[in-house]
Amino acid sequence: MNRKFLRGLRKALAAAFAATTLSAAHAVPMFESGDAGQLPAAAQAAGAGVDSIVGNLDNSFDVDLYRLVLGGGLFSATTLPGPDCCGVGADTQLFLFNEAGMGIVANDDEPFGGTQKSFIQALLDPGVYFLAVSIYSMDPFSVDGFIFPDYAHCCFQPVEGPVWPGGGQPLAGWSVGPAADGSGTQPGSYVVSLSATIGPVDPQPTPVPAPASLVLLGAGLLALTTWRRSFA
Ligand SMILES: [Ca+2]
Ligand SMILES: [Ca+2]
Numbered sequence: 001m002n003r004k005f006l007r008g009l010r011k012a013l014a015a016a017f018a019a020t021t022l023s024a025a026h027a028v029p030m031f032e033s034g035d036a037g038q039l040p041a042a043a044q045a046a047g048a049g050v051d052s053i054v055g056n057l058d059n060s061f062d063v064d065l066y067r068l069v070l071g072g073g074l075f076s077a078t079t080l081p082g083p084d085c086c087g088v089g090a091d092t093q094l095f096l097f098n099e100a101g102m103g104i105v106a107n108d109d110e111p112f113g114g115t116q117k118s119f120i121q122a123l124l125d126p127g128v129y130f131l132a133v134s135i136y137s138m139d140p141f142s143v144d145g146f147i148f149p150d151y152a153h154c155c156f157q158p159v160e161g162p163v164w165p166g167g168g169q170p171l172a173g174w175s176v177g178p179a180a181d182g183s184g185t186q187p188g189s190y191v192v193s194l195s196a197t198i199g200p201v202d203p204q205p206t207p208v209p210a211p212a213s214l215v216l217l218g219a220g221l222l223a224l225t226t227w228r229r230s231f232a
């Protein structure tokens with residue numbers, strides 16, 4: 001190995017270490033605050049760097065919507081049982097919508113993952129998205145009907161697109177899906193693991209000084225100038 005090669009290797013290792021440290025430092029869980037809403041206007045926003053969401057499906061009708069700002073590329077989300085008793089968490093479903101509320105992908109039970117593991121994946125443009133965690137079998141509908149295919153309880157279901165009649169219109173509400181077999185629901189906690197680093201949250205608007213403040217500021221500057229002149 002020559003010196004140039006060793007220098008290059010050292011640089012590459014240092015860069016890889018820095019990147020690992022940086023991403024580890026930015027790994028941030030988000031916790032549902034109270035109960036997240038079911039529609040975009042009542043969604044809870046995930047901030048920059050959030051890579052997992054911890055929440056709770058409180059009852060047989062709970063749906064929790066989260067607003068994500070994504071940098072684009074391949075995005076995936078997976079639910080796992082939350083940290084409540086005995087590792088038994090909620091029977092989750094996952095749904096992804098764009099900023100306008102149009103359905104993108106959905107899954108109830110990931111193949112071989114059981115009822116508590118939902119998995120979605122999609123190639124996305126940068127932008128704002130809404131991720132919904134719902135209890136089985138609360139499904140999204142639009143003015144034209146249910147947006148995604150529905151299944152009876154348990155297991156081995158694919159990631160679905162918005163191919164049911166309601167898929168051509170934005171999210172309007174949630175209801176028990178037509179294929180629900182009455183096998184009951186399973187409330188509880190969940191953790192959603194996110195594959196993509198979430199981009200910066202929307203910048204806070206810069207406060208604009210009120211006219212009165214501007215007048216005071218102007219008076220202050222004038223006084224300062226006068227004071228300086230008196231010492232010139
Ligand atoms: Ca909730
Ligand atoms: Ca909710």
Ligand SMILES: [Ca+2]
Nearest residue numbers: 091092108115
């Ligand atoms: Ca499920």
